[in-house]
Amino acid sequence: MNIVILVWSYLKSKPLNTVLNIVLLALGITVITVLLLFNKQLEEKITSNAKGIDLVVGAKGSPLQLILCNIFHIDFPTGNINLKEAELIAKNRLIKKAIPLALGDSYQAYRIIGTNKEYAELYQAELSQGDWWSKDMEVTLGANVADALKFSVGDKFESTHGLTQGGHAHEDQKFIVKGIFKSSNSVLDNLILTNVESIWHVHEEHGEGEAPDSIRQQDTTFIPSKLIPTHPAGDSTKEITSLLIHYRSPMAAIQLPRFINGKSSMQAASPAFETARLFSILGVGVNILMSFAYVLIFISALSIFIALYNSLKERRYDLAVMRSMGASRSKLFITVLAEGSTLTCIGSLVGLVLAHGILIVLAGVVEETRKAGISGVIFYREEWIILAGSLFLGILCALLPAIQAYRTDISKVLAGN
Amino acid sequence: MVNISNLSFSYTPLQTLSFPSLSLRKGEHCLLLGESGSGKTTLLHLLGGLLRGYSGNLQLNNTELRSLSESELDKFRGRNIGFIFQKNHLISALSVEKNIWMAPYLAGIPIDHNSTHEVLKELGLVEKLSSEVTEISQGQAQRVAIARAVVNHPAVILADEPTSALDDKNCERVINLLLDVATRHNSTLVIATHDQRLKNKIDKHISL
Numbered sequence: 001m002n003i004v005i006l007v008w009s010y011l012k013s014k015p016l017n018t019v020l021n022i023v024l025l026a027l028g029i030t031v032i033t034v035l036l037l038f039n040k041q042l043e044e045k046i047t048s049n050a051k052g053i054d055l056v057v058g059a060k061g062s063p064l065q066l067i068l069c070n071i072f073h074i075d076f077p078t079g080n081i082n083l084k085e086a087e088l089i090a091k092n093r094l095i096k097k098a099i100p101l102a103l104g105d106s107y108q109a110y111r112i113i114g115t116n117k118e119y120a121e122l123y124q125a126e127l128s129q130g131d132w133w134s135k136d137m138e139v140t141l142g143a144n145v146a147d148a149l150k151f152s153v154g155d156k157f158e159s160t161h162g163l164t165q166g167g168h169a170h171e172d173q174k175f176i177v178k179g180i181f182k183s184s185n186s187v188l189d190n191l192i193l194t195n196v197e198s199i200w201h202v203h204e205e206h207g208e209g210e211a212p213d214s215i216r217q218q219d220t221t222f223i224p225s226k227l228i229p230t231h232p233a234g235d236s237t238k239e240i241t242s243l244l245i246h247y248r249s250p251m252a253a254i255q256l257p258r259f260i261n262g263k264s265s266m267q268a269a270s271p272a273f274e275t276a277r278l279f280s281i282l283g284v285g286v287n288i289l290m291s292f293a294y295v296l297i298f299i300s301a302l303s304i305f306i307a308l309y310n311s312l313k314e315r316r317y318d319l320a321v322m323r324s325m326g327a328s329r330s331k332l333f334i335t336v337l338a339e340g341s342t343l344t345c346i347g348s349l350v351g352l353v354l355a356h357g358i359l360i361v362l363a364g365v366v367e368e369t370r371k372a373g374i375s376g377v378i379f380y381r382e383e384w385i386i387l388a389g390s391l392f393l394g395i396l397c398a399l400l401p402a403i404q405a406y407r408t409d410i411s412k413v414l415a416g417n
Numbered sequence: 418m419v420n421i422s423n424l425s426f427s428y429t430p431l432q433t434l435s436f437p438s439l440s441l442r443k444g445e446h447c448l449l450l451g452e453s454g455s456g457k458t459t460l461l462h463l464l465g466g467l468l469r470g471y472s473g474n475l476q477l478n479n480t481e482l483r484s485l486s487e488s489e490l491d492k493f494r495g496r497n498i499g500f501i502f503q504k505n506h507l508i509s510a511l512s513v514e515k516n517i518w519m520a521p522y523l524a525g526i527p528i529d530h531n532s533t534h535e536v537l538k539e540l541g542l543v544e545k546l547s548s549e550v551t552e553i554s555q556g557q558a559q560r561v562a563i564a565r566a567v568v569n570h571p572a573v574i575l576a577d578e579p580t581s582a583l584d585d586k587n588c589e590r591v592i593n594l595l596l597d598v599a600t601r602h603n604s605t606l607v608i609a610t611h612d613q614r615l616k617n618k619i620d621k622h623i624s625l
Contacts, residue, residue, distance in 0.1 A: 002522065009510045009511050010510045318509075410467050414577075
């Protein structure tokens, strides 16, 4: 016999009440935990995906769209920018690194990105199979892509025009898989990387193709483009989608965006600023859900309080008899507190398990969740705070009934029969 | 074992109950007789340390109860006194066995499963060990209450109207059981009652 058996027996003797209280609290905790896990992971993904990118330069349009498209690869491009103009920007002394991106094709909704090695290095990409792309029409796949499409080195595929499934297929030019990256837990996992020329190549009218690489480089007057070294500089007929920029000095943050937005036909958007804006927009929805969860938790707390308060009325004799058997006031006080906090602890544990379960199922069923890299088997320190908070909530709910138990006048109760 | 002299108690300043002197040896039994409102229950609660703030002398097991603090009194009560009430007041959330275990648990005595089993055997409750107390008969419930009162081998067993609601046959059975158990555990049995049927069972009577 101990306090655990005693408390458990009391909870078991009113199964419906106990289950109701646990379910109410668990639902509230589930909503809070799902939001916590989702928000935290999203925030982490966003910061890690935008790491090393201070500015995105692209065609004029929505700055948020520019960021969503070129960093997270979820929205559509705002348009294209001229390679010559992009080169001018890239030459700026305030810029340490400028990485070109050329979008436009996809395979099975996985985007094919024309870029250079520096882009993959932003995410510390490492190869798990094969090699980096080197020639035109060679690609290296992100881990998720290879996994989902069951591709291995040497496989060939035709891309489709556009960034969604069902576009017009580029039938004549086949991409060949040269290598596969290890999972980097970033947006890279969902991308197919190649060089910029390959993207140009599949979009060229047949027969009008440029001379092959070998001829280009033999040209004696060849000045390589800063962005695409195999291509001559100053070509105003070629276009890319955007430029990812890493600043050389903090001064650039003040001068560059103003310069680009004011003096060129392009726009510059800061990932940090735009993601903060995105979060403040999302925040409204999150806050509504959060308030709903707090209402649920408040109702469950009230329900636990009422249940304890009522059951203590029925248990007046139990309490008095326990005192007659030698229980001290404080023992009864602690027993009632333990009953309340056991309820809330079970409730919040059930809630936490449920929340992780929901995310595990979501990650398994909904592709977008998996693509965003949201996982259910990740634990945060905040969950301990939720547990501790519910323990405190239980004590709070049980406090008044416990004081009542503490004050029971045994002689009066026992003589009252 | 029990020593009372000049004992009085006041619920309100105007209303004072005085009690006759009483002295009981270990194992000696006694009836507290009187009509309703005569103070039987009050005296019983004073003896059991459920009521404090008396004047006069009240010693149990050579301890003046007034000298104990509230928590010391709780402990003293758990170890030295067993209560039996008119209603059984078993804890309905617990099984028969756990109801009995409550006595040593609450008194802070380690639970001796052998001696608990022994007591249950004496009272013919072994088959009902794991039954819920809501499932057993009234007679069995009363035996569980008695088992709970004696399982800690108390020096004194205090019973408040244990037989008043029973018919003659059951009254006879319960009083015999109580006397039997008290004698076996060498406990002093004090019964507060207005039940005249008990008069010839116990020699020592105190009338209030």
